[in-house]
Amino acid sequence: MDNYKTVKVHFKVAEDEIDEILDKVDLDIPMTIKYIDEIIPLVDDKTNKLLDMLENGTPLERWPAAYSFQRVTLPATVLDELETYLTDTNNAIKALIATALLKNGDNKGKAPLVNLLGSNEIMMFSVPPKELGEFALQILHTYFPDEYAPDKYFPLITSVTGGPCEYKVTVKIAFHGNGATQTQIDSWETEAEEIWNGDEGSREWGGEGDEEDCCTVEFDFVFEIVTDGNFPEDAHIVEIKKVNAAHTSFVNTPLPTPGSTDTTTGEFDSLDSGAVVAHELGHFMGLDDEYHYDEDGNYVNDYEQDEDPQSIMAQTWGNVSALPEHIDKIMSDAEIECDCDYSITITPIYDINISPGVHTVKGVVTKADGKPAEGKSIEVTVTGLHTRGPDELTTDQNGELTYSCACTCYLSYRSRCNISDWKL
16 A cells, blocks of 8 residues: 555455255256255254244245245254244145154154045155155155054055165056966066065165164065956056067156056066066066167166176166165165164173183174064174184074183173174
8 A cells, every 4th residue: 555545345245055955946947956855954054044934935035035944953942942833825835844743753743745645736845745644645654554554544665664674665566458367467466576685585774883774675576467447556567579580668757656556557568578667667666677789779777787697677687686785776866774783792891800711702693673683794802811803603594693712711792783893
């Protein structure tokens, strides 16, 4: 500066974090709704802001507030304030607040959801669009599974059932056409289940870290032939053509979503192999093709594996199988997370040797549903005057293992299991 200057300064208040998130949402671009998830971690610090949005905001402010509240644990004081919205004139807000109460152990949220069962009103801002009746049933089934089983209200064509550790994916298809025979569909059913279930009869899936792959999924394909035109409401409808040469089988789009009431039709042919049918069944579970044809009409595998088996969604010959990522997508589309982990019981809890001799400790590993965990690795370490291990053992079909030491020692243990570092 070479002299005195007069400077005018304009101060701008920093925009609130939630407002910044909402600014990223463009209702003309449905996928931008996903930014609302960024509000969820802010609920604890922004509770008053969200309560104000819920009471006085625009629809695009009220919905994110209700959506965020139903995803977190809330204190009793906030739950008391939210009860007011169980009679809200906006059914989507009412449904989300009812879910928030149920998540926090307050059964006052049950009745409003029961009243929404069967409603075909579309929940605001849902992507893809979801009926409120379907949303209400999904929540009620989560918290009251015996009372509100989905198939009591809507026929499930591609269904996912079970939990918390073992699940079953069922696909029902009603076949018709001049190429349909019972012998053929029985063969298809057997071969397709072998491809999807693998040698063990089910697939491991889900979990993270220590609980990785602690859930299993069994695929069950239910085929029948309909000759009188009276097709069941709870099955996909597929025509089987009687052919003498090559024919392209297909499933019509949009593809059904597992765990929903979506249905579709398709066309197979009498020369299809079990692998072809297994591929088409992938479409019935919401999976896309993993191949294309180039400009010269040559087949191109878009997802070629470094070694066999190859993806059933990429090819239908040779050594093929469903891949782990297929299982992950099917269960994710069904909005199911693996809610299972392992626990270990050790007998005796500790063993201190006062005199020389052989001392034995037994471990029993179970899943969250109480069933034995077979084939799980445990590291055993002996500490004391004579350190030994860690030695790795594997549970048998009963989830059991034993470990013995013959020294003046004691066995250390962890009461909470850790798959990669269990200690007895």
